[in-house]
Amino acid sequence: MITDLYVENGVGRRVTDAISIFTGSHGITAHFQHDVHPAMQIAQEGDEWWIEDAVARGWAILTQDKSILQQGPEREVLKAAGGTLFALSRADFPMWEKFRCFAVSWPAVSAMLAASGPQAMVLQKTGHEIRSL
Amino acid sequence: MGGDAQGLGVRATGRSESAREIGALRRICGECRGSEMPLYTRVRVDERIEQRAKTPRYSFTAAGQLVGRPGSTVKRWTAGHTRRHQGATVIDPPLIRMDGTPESLPLSFLNLLELQMLVRYRDDAALQSIRKALDYCAVELQVDRPLLTVDFKVHGGELFTRFSEEHDDLLVNATRAGQTTIEDVVSQATANIDYASELAQRWWVVSRDVPIVIDSRLAAGRPVTAETAVRIDAIVSRASEGLGVDEIAYDTGASTAEVEAALQHAAA
Numbered sequence: 038m039i040t041d042l043y044v045e046n047g048v049g050r051r052v053t054d055a056i057s058i059f060t061g062s063h064g065i066t067a068h069f070q071h072d073v074h075p076a077m078q079i080a081q082e083g084d085e086w087w088i089e090d091a092v093a094r095g096w097a098i099l100t101q102d103k104s105i106l107q108q109g110p111e112r113e114v115l116k117a118a119g120g121t122l123f124a125l126s127r128a129d130f131p132m133w134e135k136f137r138c139f140a141v142s143w144p145a146v147s148a149m150l151a152a153s154g155p156q157a158m159v160l161q162k163t164g165h166e167i168r169s170l
Numbered sequence: 171m172g173g174d175a176q177g178l179g180v181r182a183t184g185r186s187e188s189a190r191e192i193g194a195l196r197r198i199c200g201e202c203r204g205s206e207m208p209l210y211t212r213v214r215v216d217e218r219i220e221q222r223a224k225t226p227r228y229s230f231t232a233a234g235q236l237v238g239r240p241g242s243t244v245k246r247w248t249a250g251h252t253r254r255h256q257g258a259t260v261i262d263p264p265l266i267r268m269d270g271t272p273e274s275l276p277l278s279f280l281n282l283l284e285l286q287m288l289v290r291y292r293d294d295a296a297l298q299s300i301r302k303a304l305d306y307c308a309v310e311l312q313v314d315r316p317l318l319t320v321d322f323k324v325h326g327g328e329l330f331t332r333f334s335e336e337h338d339d340l341l342v343n344a345t346r347a348g349q350t351t352i353e354d355v356v357s358q359a360t361a362n363i364d365y366a367s368e369l370a371q372r373w374w375v376v377s378r379d380v381p382i383v384i385d386s387r388l389a390a391g392r393p394v395t396a397e398t399a400v401r402i403d404a405i406v407s408r409a410s411e412g413l414g415v416d417e418i419a420y421d422t423g424a425s426t427a428e429v430e431a432a433l434q435h436a437a438a
Contacts, residue, residue: 046398046399046400046404046422046423046424047400047401047404047422049404049408049421049422050420050421050422050423051421069423071398071422071423071424072423075423083388084388084389100403101401102389102390102401104390105390109222109225109392110218110222111389128401128403128407129403129407130407131407131411132411132421139334152311
């Protein structure tokens with residue numbers, strides 16, 4: 038059971054804070070990317086390194102960059118590491134919609150957090166879609 | 171472009187291997203010209219990085235926004251164009267080799283670099299001349315896409331000059347010759363590009379003083395802040411929700427200077 042969520046910068050600290058406010062209820066602690074990896078540019082190795090690191094910590098990833106699930110090195114790293122990733126269906130959702138996407142699919146999110154990766158889900162305003170890796 | 175270069179009649183340098191196998195080349199000897207000795211040493215490039223730079227990521231419209239030209243112009247330059255001239259049909263060939271397809275995502279990071287060069291010198295040199303000069307560089311440097319390599323940054327000016335001399339092509343508009351040299355064309359086109367592992371990796375979209383970059387390794391090649399890698403559209407969407415600079419900085423992890431730069435760039 039995954040109990041920690043790595044929230045990518047673009048999703049936002051407010052969404053991170055909102056999820057963590059209810060840790061006592063749902064058991065999930067959210068971590069903001071900037072706090073975990075403050076020097077995003079030092080590694081200079083694309084997006085793979087933080088995906089690999091978050092998965093190695095045993096965390097799931099919440100991102101607004103759905104393109105990670107397209108063919109490419111990021112997807113391959115996620116797959117090889119056995120990671121779990123939630124991606125918002127659109128990057129330009131307002132902050133409230135981002136949180137809403139996460140909350141409206143909570144039962145499915147919770148079930149995925151209890152399962153083993155590699156696995157991915159695209160979160161929409163009114164539902165979700167499981168993506169194979 | 172590389173294929174076209176073969177037809178220019180310039181000195182062939184033996185391209186039996188693919189550019190990927192050969193990699194970028196580094197010059198080793200200033201006195202080698204005119205001899206049979208190679209001008210450049212062979213440096214292996216990272217295939218994964220090269221592949222990332224050539225992955226289609228941008229539509230004509232998106233690329234046009236990034237280089238400051240209408241999407242229709244970008245399409246004409248990259249997909250070719252048919253027009254009527256004095257009653258006859260004229261076909262303008264593409265100036266840039268698309269890495270994708272018009273039906274899906276046509277343009278790559280490398281295509282963006284090529285476009286920004288065309289845009290920058292549209293008023294100084296004929297587009298077809300720049301294209302031919304790039305083809306010439308491709309042959310001389312033994313790479314398919316010279317703009318991708320750090321060797322172009324180092325030797326491109328010299329190669330453009332040689333092209334101009336050998337082909338009697340002024341390259342730079344004579345009316346502006348006093349203001350712009352061929353070397354300027356290359357140095358300015360590459361000034362805002364960072365290289366790593368011999369290949370172009372990052373483009374400072376406005377200038378090095380404005381912390382907005384497109385990095386082929388980050389955020390699927392979308393514009394991001396230079397230090398914190400926050401997508402520019404994530405910053406702009408928060409501003410449209412009414413958040414101030416400090417609030418956006420808090421919510422994204424970007425610095426206030428990065429947020430301000432992103433908003434100014436979006437408003438421009």
